[in-house]
Amino acid sequence: MGAAVRFDYALILSRLPDILSALGVTIGVWIASLIGATAIGFGVAVARRFGPRPVDAVLLGYVELFRGTPFLVQLFLLYFGGPYAGLSLDALPAGLLALSVYGGAYFSEVFRAGFEAVPRGHVEAAECAGFSRGQIIRRILLPEMAVLVLPAGVNTAVSLLKDTAVLSVITVPELTLTVSALGTEFYAFVEALFLLALGYWGLVEIAAALGRIAEHRLARFRFSA
Amino acid sequence: MTSAISIRHVSKAFGQTEVLHGIDLEIPAGAATCVIGPSGSGKSTLLRCLAFLEEADSGVIEVFGDPLGFTEDASGRRARLPAAKVRAVRAGIGMVFQQFNLWPHMTALGNVSEALKQVRRLPRKEAEDRAMAQLRRIGLEARAGYYPSQLSGGQQQRVAIARALALEPKIMLFDEATASLDPELTGEVLNVMRDLAAEGMTMVIVTHEIGFAATVGKLIAFLDHGRVLLAGGPQQVFGKPRHPRIEQFLDTYLDRGAAMLV
Numbered sequence: 111m112g113a114a115v116r117f118d119y120a121l122i123l124s125r126l127p128d129i130l131s132a133l134g135v136t137i138g139v140w141i142a143s144l145i146g147a148t149a150i151g152f153g154v155a156v157a158r159r160f161g162p163r164p165v166d167a168v169l170l171g172y173v174e175l176f177r178g179t180p181f182l183v184q185l186f187l188l189y190f191g192g193p194y195a196g197l198s199l200d201a202l203p204a205g206l207l208a209l210s211v212y213g214g215a216y217f218s219e220v221f222r223a224g225f226e227a228v229p230r231g232h233v234e235a236a237e238c239a240g241f242s243r244g245q246i247i248r249r250i251l252l253p254e255m256a257v258l259v260l261p262a263g264v265n266t267a268v269s270l271l272k273d274t275a276v277l278s279v280i281t282v283p284e285l286t287l288t289v290s291a292l293g294t295e296f297y298a299f300v301e302a303l304f305l306l307a308l309g310y311w312g313l314v315e316i317a318a319a320l321g322r323i324a325e326h327r328l329a330r331f332r333f334s335a
Numbered sequence: 336m337t338s339a340i341s342i343r344h345v346s347k348a349f350g351q352t353e354v355l356h357g358i359d360l361e362i363p364a365g366a367a368t369c370v371i372g373p374s375g376s377g378k379s380t381l382l383r384c385l386a387f388l389e390e391a392d393s394g395v396i397e398v399f400g401d402p403l404g405f406t407e408d409a410s411g412r413r414a415r416l417p418a419a420k421v422r423a424v425r426a427g428i429g430m431v432f433q434q435f436n437l438w439p440h441m442t443a444l445g446n447v448s449e450a451l452k453q454v455r456r457l458p459r460k461e462a463e464d465r466a467m468a469q470l471r472r473i474g475l476e477a478r479a480g481y482y483p484s485q486l487s488g489g490q491q492q493r494v495a496i497a498r499a500l501a502l503e504p505k506i507m508l509f510d511e512a513t514a515s516l517d518p519e520l521t522g523e524v525l526n527v528m529r530d531l532a533a534e535g536m537t538m539v540i541v542t543h544e545i546g547f548a549a550t551v552g553k554l555i556a557f558l559d560h561g562r563v564l565l566a567g568g569p570q571q572v573f574g575k576p577r578h579p580r581i582e583q584f585l586d587t588y589l590d591r592g593a594a595m596l597v
Contacts, residue, residue: 231436234388235495238430239450239502240422249453253440 121296122289122305132288133309139206139284140271146210147270148263151217156247158218159225169218176215182276184208189280205277213270220262224255257328264321268314275310285309338397339364339506339537340385345394347380354380356561357394362506362539362554364399367532369552370541373584376558378541382510385539386430387421398424399505429499433511435491437483443470443494444479447501455502469497473527489520493527500531507531509540545585549573557581 122129154173158166176184188197189204199207228251236246278287286306293302340362347355354377362368370378383389385396387404393413396403401424405413437446448466451457457465470476473493483491492512499507509528513521525547532538532551542548548555548569555572557565557580565571565578572581 229434229436231432231434232438235430235432235436235438235498236450237388238386238425238428239498240426240454241450245453249449250438254438257440 118298119301119305122292122298122301125292128288128292129285132283132285135283136271136274136285137313139202139209139274139277139282143206143209143213143274144267144270146206147213147217147266150210150214151219152221154214154218155221155225158222160243160247173215173218176212177219181208181212181273182279184212185276185280201277201280201282205274205280205282209270209273209277212273213266216266216269217263220259220266221255223262224259225251227258228254260321260325260328264318267321268317271313271317272310337364338362339399340539341395341397342381342385343395343397345381345384345391345396347377347384347389347391354561355384355391358558358561358563360556360563360566362537364537365535366553367528367536367538367540367551368554368556369548370539370556370558371543371545371548371584372558372564377561378558379510381558382508382539382541386428386508387425388430398427426502427505429502429504429507431492431495431499431507431509431512433514435483435488435495435515437491437495437498439483442480442482443475443486443497446483446494447498450498450502466497466501469501470494472500473497487520488516489523492516492524496524496527496531506537506539509538509542511541511543514543557584 154169158169161169185205185208188208189199189201192199192204232250232254233246236250241249274284275286277284278290281287289302289306289309290299293299296302338361340360342358342360342362345355345358346353358377358381370381372378380389384391385403390404393407393411395405395407402416403424404421405415407413437443438449441449444463444466447469448459448462451462451465452459455462467476467479470479473496475490475493475497478486478490478494483494486494496507496512512528513524516524521544525544528538528540529547529551540548540552550569552569554566555569556563557572557578559580564580573585577585
């Protein structure tokens with residue numbers, strides 16, 4: 111008892127190339143699922159705002175379901191349950207699909223709030239000038255909303271980054287799976303987990319900093335309502 | 336005098352609240368019509384019906400003879416016009432809002448040229464030349480590259496006027512265009528509107544600036560509780576003897592620049 115824990119990173123770091131390639135997988139998975147999730151989220155938000163009422167009800171169900179259940183359970187259901195429904199996916203595509211659909215539910219709420227925050231009058235001014243609905247979405251709502259939802263969007267993106275770690279349970283060779291396997295291999299669990307935490311934290315800080323730069327650059331487009 | 340807009344028995348309710356009760360009004364072409372009246376009298380709703388931002392529940396609005404949005408047959412059955420037809424009639428109407436409603440992510444030049452590019456499909460260069468001409472007209476050429484957040488309220492509203500004028504409307508609608516401006520900024524906007532009236536633009540102006548209405552309006556329509564209480568020339572509406580309701584209304588404006596009328 112009370113023996114000093116000896117942190118030894120040398121062994122783990124001797125496998126730096128493996129760690130870096132796993133880091134690459136994590137970043138790749140994150141960016142791909144971020145693109146998927148924002149696309150799904152935007153589509154859902156547009157359909158709910160401009161589509162017929164039944165569409166809104168169905169999509170509300172999607173949002174509630176995917177926000178109301180743990181991502182881990184969703185992932186297991188897709189990966190292990192999918193084959194029963196004729197959907198057999200490898201670990202990586204299954205992970206990307208699950209993350210995109212899960213993140214899409216959150217992003218759709220971010221975009222929905224963004225649509226609502228754009229003053230009605232800005233849309234009315236475009237209607238009076240003869241804009242079509244598509245032009246209003248592309249030229250007015252989307253750019254105005256982008257400024258308004260940036261902080262919430264960065265938050266959601268950061269959450270998604272951390273959720274990529276869950277893909278380790280279906281053997282996607284990302285950072286968590288790789289580093290914790292090294293911890294097992296070298297009997298250095300604590301060091302491995304500590305490194306892992308540092309790694310994610312670093313990524314999150316970089317993402318947040320990028321978000322702040324974007325916010326700063328877009329600040330002049332802000333309006334006082 | 337030909338009518339630019341014929342408003343015939345237009346009614347509008349929001350839920351249980353009836354805002355307009357069978358409005359009849361002929362808006363003369365080539366002149367300024369000022370719509371005045373107490374808050375909640377339905378002035379803005381009427382103007383928004385003319386811009387087709389609100390759809391009247393009954394009655395007909397005709398713009399230079401073309402029905403706006405709906406037609407009504409002799410038995411009062413309403414039929415919605417096809418979207419292309421609605422768009423064609425609306426294209427002749429420009430709207431200026433109390434809250435300016437400039438698009439914050441575009442410069443002054445961008446705001447004025449955007450519809451020329453998107454809706455009129457003009458090449459970028461030509462759209463921006465035309466937009467610049469409009470900015471020159473309102474004296475804001477030097478502010479072309481500024482974003483709305485970098486402009487004063489009065490400047491923003493002038494850009495909003497230029498944005499509407501760039502589409503060369505036959506009719507301009509103003510919804511309390513100076514109501515959200517500091518008193519010292521209203522003058523520059525009213526001057527632009529006065530110049531437009533002098534050029535013979537057909538304008539419908541909802542305003543609380545009674546002095547402005549009395550000097551610029553060829554026709555004054557006084558709305559009260561969703562009805563046109565009185566419509567006529569400035570002399571008819573403001574000259575003595577006055578309708579007691581107007582007398583009472585003006586009393587509340589004596590300290591707001593309308594003393595000249597007494």
